[in-house]
Each structure stands twice: as structure tokens, then as C-alpha cells.
Amino acid sequence: MKTIITGDRPTGRLHLGHYFGSVQNRVKMQYDYDTYILIADVQALTDNFENPQKVRENVHELALDYLAAGIDPTHSHIYIQSCIPEVAELTVYFSNLVTVSRLYRNPTTKHEVGQKTELFGSDGESITYGFLGYPVSQAADITALDGDYVPVGEDQVPHIEQTREIVRKFNTIYGETFKEPEAVLSETPRIKGLDGNDKMGKSLGNAIYLADTEEEVSKKVMSAVTDPSKIKKDDPANPDICMVYYYHKLLNNPNLDTICKECKAGSRGCVACKKELIKVMMEFLKPIQERRKYYEEHPEEVERILQEGTASARERTKEVMKRVRKNMKLDYFE
Ligand code: ATP
Numbered sequence: 001m002k003t004i005i006t007g008d009r010p011t012g013r014l015h016l017g018h019y020f021g022s023v024q025n026r027v028k029m030q031y032d033y034d035t036y037i038l039i040a041d042v043q044a045l046t047d048n049f050e051n052p053q054k055v056r057e058n059v060h061e062l063a064l065d066y067l068a069a070g071i072d073p074t075h076s077h078i079y080i081q082s083c084i085p086e087v088a089e090l091t092v093y094f095s096n097l098v099t100v101s102r103l104y105r106n107p108t109t110k111h112e113v114g115q116k117t118e119l120f121g122s123d124g125e126s127i128t129y130g131f132l133g134y135p136v137s138q139a140a141d142i143t144a145l146d147g148d149y150v151p152v153g154e155d156q157v158p159h160i161e162q163t164r165e166i167v168r169k170f171n172t173i174y175g176e177t178f179k180e181p182e183a184v185l186s187e188t189p190r191i192k193g194l195d196g197n198d199k200m201g202k203s204l205g206n207a208i209y210l211a212d213t214e215e216e217v218s219k220k221v222m223s224a225v226t227d228p229s230k231i232k233k234d235d236p237a238n239p240d241i242c243m244v245y246y247y248h249k250l251l252n253n254p255n256l257d258t259i260c261k262e263c264k265a266g267s268r269g270c271v272a273c274k275k276e277l278i279k280v281m282m283e284f285l286k287p288i289q290e291r292r293k294y295y296e297e298h299p300e301e302v303e304r305i306l307q308e309g310t311a312s313a314r315e316r317t318k319e320v321m322k323r324v325r326k327n328m329k330l331d332y333f334e
């Protein structure tokens with residue numbers, strides 16, 4: 001079986017963007033691959049180092065969201081990054097194989113630094129060594145488990161390319177040690193926000209969380225952006241520029257053709273259309289929220305799943321690190 005490794009930073013709850021952008025894909029793949037799902041707390045600390053409590057709390061929230069979304073612990077290993085110290089060790093070895101200028105050129109890092117002006121200054125002059133280097137530690141996460149495939153969103157592609165470069169360099173210098181992992185892009189690359197933003201995101205304030213109540217969902221859907229040319233309830237409109245229609249489509253509403261026709265003919269009001277979307281969305285979220293409730297009520301089970309997942313990841317990493325130390329001539333007492 002080939003191995004896939006993916007994960008998220010524990011900086012908040014999972015939203016529909018995460019679900020359709022990556023989690024759904026992992027749920028499908030877990031039956032055909034040896035699946036490792038990483039809760040990247042070390043990486044989360046690179047820009048939340050002043051707020052360890054936030055990271056700590058979200059490790060638990062993320063585990064609950066994964067299990068709720070259908071990650072099956074009998075098929076996937078969910079593990080905590082900081083509990084695999086060998087990955088930190090490998091990051092140090094890898095850091096010799098990457099230039100600082102190459103890290104600065106990474107478009108995803110650049111973009112993120114530009115968004116974090118409070119932390120890193122208006123032109124990124126206060127960027128930390130840790131943040132600049134997180135793609136290196138990501139390379140260590142993947143290779144420490146001998147990962148074959150990394151299912152990701154498009155923003156992660158530069159990081160996987162960086163990983164492949166490190167692997168090639170490592171193998172050239174120290175001998176064949178790692179395989180080059182491949183990025184697998186999900187079919188739905190980027191989920192838009194109901195507010196018309198081309199991305200749903202936590203910090204954009206437009207996220208619908210998997211754990212949102214009907215009240216929260218209703219509030220967000222009712223304020224969704226529709227065709228601005230439609231003023232009156234019976235004006236015809238263009239569903240292709242309507243975020244409500246976009247979500248009906250995303251959630252596979254069986255009524256989609258009718259919605260499209262009625263919207264174009266002016267026989268469908270936006271309020272009714274939004275109410276229908278709330279219903280469809282809550283139906284979609286229902287099984288997810290039921291599973292979440294089960295695990296919220298059984299914290300000892302979640303703890304056991306995390307412990308077992310982490311033990312399994314560490315076991316595997318230790319084997320890989322024996323190879324690394326041998327090839328790097330660091331196997332002093334073996
Ligand atoms: P923030 O606003 O703090 O950056 P976020 O909502 O973008 O939060 P992240 O934790 O940055 O969430 O996302 C983790 C990963 O989830 C991203 O690398 C990306 O691949 C995927 N992802 C996030 N938002 C979306 C989205 N709207 N559509 C598809 N994938 C997404």
C-alpha cells in the first residue's frame with residue numbers, strides 16, 4: 001500500500017472550504033492508502049508562538065472535526081507533530097540543503113508573510129527563522145514517514161516542490177535515502193466564500209464551520225452575495241454570479257436545474273432560495289455533527305485515537321531515521 005500524508009495546522013475549526021478542498025478527498029482515499037493525518041502543532045506555533053493555549057485547544061478541536069468529517073481511525077492514523085521529535089531532528093539536517101533565498105522566493109510563504117504584517121512587519125522585515133523555514137519542517141514531516149502522495153490544495157504545491165528538491169539533494173549527497181513525494185491536487189481546488197470572496201477562510205470571516213449551528217448557518221447564508229442586478233423578488237437573475245447558487249451546486253442539491261431555470265425566469269426570490277440552501281446545508285452537516293457529538297461525549301476515545309496514531313507514526317519515523325543517520329554517518333552507537 002502506498003502512503004499518503006496530509007494534515008492541518010491546529011489554528012481553528014474546519015470549515016466547508018477545508019471539507020471540499022481537502023478533507024473529503026482524504027476520507028475517500030483512506031481506504032486505499034496507508035493514511036497519516038498530521039495535526040501540525042509545531043507549524044502552527046511558527047506564527048502563534050505567543051499563543052500556545054490557542055494551539056493546544058485547537059489540537060483537540062481538529063481531532064474532533066476530522067473524526068466528525070469521516071476520517072476513520074481504523075483506516076487512518078491521526079497524529080500530533082510535536083510528539084515526533086525525530087522530525088525536528090530531520091528538519092535540522094534538511095536545513096543545510098536549502099538556501100535562505102530559495103525560501104524567500106516561495107510564493108506561498110511570501111503571500112502569507114504579506115498577510116501577517118502585525119507579526120512580521122509591513123514588508124516582512126521581522127520574519128522569523130521558524131516561519132521562513134516551515135516548508136523545510138514540512139519536508140521532514142513527509143519524508144520521515146516515507147510518504148508517497150500528499151493530497152493538498154494548490155497553495156501547498158510550492159512546498160511539495162521544495163520537499164522534492166530537498167530529497168534530490170539529500171539523495172545526491174548522502175546516497176539514496178528518500179523517495180520523492182508527489183502532490184495530489186484535489187478536484188475542487190478552492191472554495192469561495194458566501195460573501196463573494198474567491199476563498200472561504202477563517203481569517204476572512206466568511207467561513208461556515210462544520211460544527212456551526214443552524215442559527216449560525218442561517219445568519220451567514222442570509223447575508224450571502226447574489227446577483228446585484230436583481231432588485232425585486234421577481235427580477236430575472238444570473239445564477240452564475242450568485243453565491244447561493246454556487247453553494248447549491250457544491251452541496252449537490254438535486255433541485256439544481258429547477259433553481260437555475262426559476263432564477264433566470266425571475267420566478268424564484270432570493271430569500272426563498274437562501275432558505276432552501278440553509279436546509280440543504282444543515283442536511284449535509286447533520287451526519288458530521290452527529291459524529292462530532294459522539295466524540296465530544298467520549299473524550300477518552302479521542303485521546304486513545306491520538307495516542308495510537310502518534311505511536312504508529314513515531315514507530316515508522318524511527319525506522320526511517322536509522323537510515324538517515326547511517327547514510328549521514330551519524331550512527332555512532334548503532
Ligand atoms: P486562515 O484564514 O487563517 O489562513 P484558512 O481558513 O485559510 O485559515 P488554513 O488553516 O490556512 O485555513 O487552511 C489549511 C489548508 O486548507 C490550506 O492549505 C488549503 O489547502 C485548505 N483550504 C483552506 N481554505 C480553503 C478553501 N476555501 N478552499 C479549498 N481549500 C482550502
Ligand code: MG
Nearest residue numbers: 155201202203
Ligand atoms: Mg490559509
